[in-house]
Amino acid sequence: MRRFSEALLPVNPVAGVDETWSAAERLAHYNCPGFSVCVIEDGEVADAAGFGVKTPGGEAVEADTVFAGASISKPLAAVLALQLVDQGEVSLDAPINTYLKSWRLPENDLTRQVPVTLRHLLSHRAGTTVHGFGAYPHEKPAPSLLDVLNGTPPSPTPAVVVDKLPGISVRYSGGGTSIVQLLLEDLTGKPFAALAQERLFSPLGMTRTTFEQPLPERLRPFAAVGHHPDGSPVAGRYTFTPQLAAGGVYTTAPDYARFMIACRKAWLGEPNPLLSRSIAREMMTRQGGGQFGLGWEVFGEGASARFGHGGSNEGYQCNTVCGLEKGWGGVVLTNSLSGLILYYEALNGLARAFDWDGYLRPPREIRTLSAEEQARYVGRFRITAGIDAPHIDIWSENGQLHSHIVGLILPPRPIYMDENGRFFSQQTPGESRIEYGPDGRAQRLIAYAEGETELLRAERVEEAA
Known part of the structure; x- marks a missing residue:
């Protein structure tokens, strides 16, 4: 990991300028207290490390420090939904209202032309509103999932509705992912956090990962505090996100790497506890003209083909990538809003240090x-x-x-x-x-x-x- 820690790289390099930085230099540059990384090589966890601190003056970040994952929650929710498809309980292409029990997506002229399906929701092509949710005040009553979908108090966001023709173009929608959460709870009869624990975290050995909100006391000793760009901690120290499927996961870099590895194994048709090969292949296929498969973003072809997802919430930024063909990859979790560019530079540093074929962009004139x-x-x-x-x-x-x-x-x-x-x-x-x-x-x-x-x-x- 030393090769990486001394050589973070620009996202888009300029020809003739071989610029690199140490992890410590970039933490200081962005005023980000700390981050953790996990490296995937040949489809397995190879190494992990922490850099910086959980909060200024506090403990060091370690390889298995817990961070808020924000939108890297969405692929987890997608896999849970695709398990129902695998089991024949849901069709990717049937109207989603066929399956919803406790709430229905409001119909309008657009949905009557093209009914919203699970495929639309997982690829952000449903035309649903509400881009994201952000953090929620700890001291206020938390909105229920139905509050979120209906836009009723105490939800801070408006109702989730369709205002673009489904299936035409990508519009990222945390509101759409909340519909997927309701689908899962309606069909299984289980709370979303418990379902994820049973079907994802326990089978994969993700021992420090949870959808419980607020962050449970048992994990707080291992958690990094979230920070604003000025270095101050977020209210309550740990982000509170009641919209679980859209952004509520807490995880570690090695835990999330285990999830990505299992998804790749499913894509390869190797033994895994998640999905069949046929459904995993659908998951990793770009839908329409956008960058999304089903849950994951999917980029590149051949040796550079890869999947991943980023996360952004008050106090935390993160990103993930895994090569489909070659099995290289990385997870970067930061504990500041200012970590947004840092995680790109860290992934590039990992790519050079661990020789990720086809990942780094060529220098530009x-x-x-x-x-x-x-x-x-x-x-x-x-x-x-x-x-x-x-x-x-x-x-x-x-x-x-x-x-x-x-x-x-x-x-x-x-x-x-x-x-x-x-x-x-x-x-x-x-x-x-x-x-x-x-x-x-x-x-x-x-x-x-x-x-x-x-x-x-x-x-x-x-x-x-």
Whole structure:
């Protein structure tokens, strides 16, 4: 692990610049107290380690320190639902209201045209509302699952409804995942946390993983405190997320790696306690034009084919990846909102240190833009598809273009044009391609995660940010 700890890497490297940092340097740079990592090699847990501290002045982070996982909960919920498909209790392509008992997804003209299915929900193509939930105050009464779905007090979010035609495009929806949670509870008659313990955590030996909320006392001695970017701890020290399937898991890096390894074994058709090979193959197949399979994000082809998921919540950031063909991978869990870019850099460091074939992005040549050329891109662009955020601002500062997706926690960042005329950032993966108007200025931005996997579209609406 020493090779990794001294060589974290930029997400998108620039040609001619071999920039690396130590884990300690990046923790200080991002004001992030600590993180843990687990490395997967040849489809097995190979190594794990902790860096930094659980909270400033506190104990060191260890390999098996517990962190809030936020949205890496969603693949866990997806596998539980796919187990019901495996057992013949649910069809991926039947209307979801066929199975719901204690609540029904409100029908409208859109759902009458295309009924919402489990396949839609697991691939974020259901057209359901409510992107995410965030943390919830410890001192207030927690909303029930029906409160969350109906948008009734004390739920802080509106009702989950369909306002886009199902099956057409990706729109990430924690609200949709909450419907999956209800499906599981309705059909099994068991609370979601108990079901996950019985069917996932116990069979896989995930001894420090739970969907119990708030974080149970038995796990608190092992847990990292969540932090704001200024270094202060979150209220209650540990994030409280009552929307369990969408974001309520607490886990460790080795525990979650065990889950990913079992998913890959299912995909290979090897013995595992989770899924049949046929259902696992469906799970790892991108649905429609988006980056999602069923629960997991799926990227690349051949040697670079991989699955994973990220998580973001108040006080914690994390990301995961596992190569389907080669069996390499990693889990990175951080205990600060400022860990968002750190986890990308950590995964790149793991990829170089442990030789993940096909993972690292090749360095890009930067094309220098004059002030006149930069002016073609400056402006505000309204997001029309892909993510639940209002717009992207692009501006020039000290001769350098910067961009910011308003409404997301990603900070403003410098952007560069490569030799192919595509914009990229060193802090985040992917690229943006430009479509120009008759006046030669950027009219439309289309962001891609990798290759032709489209993330968002945005149209110019104002001359300047």
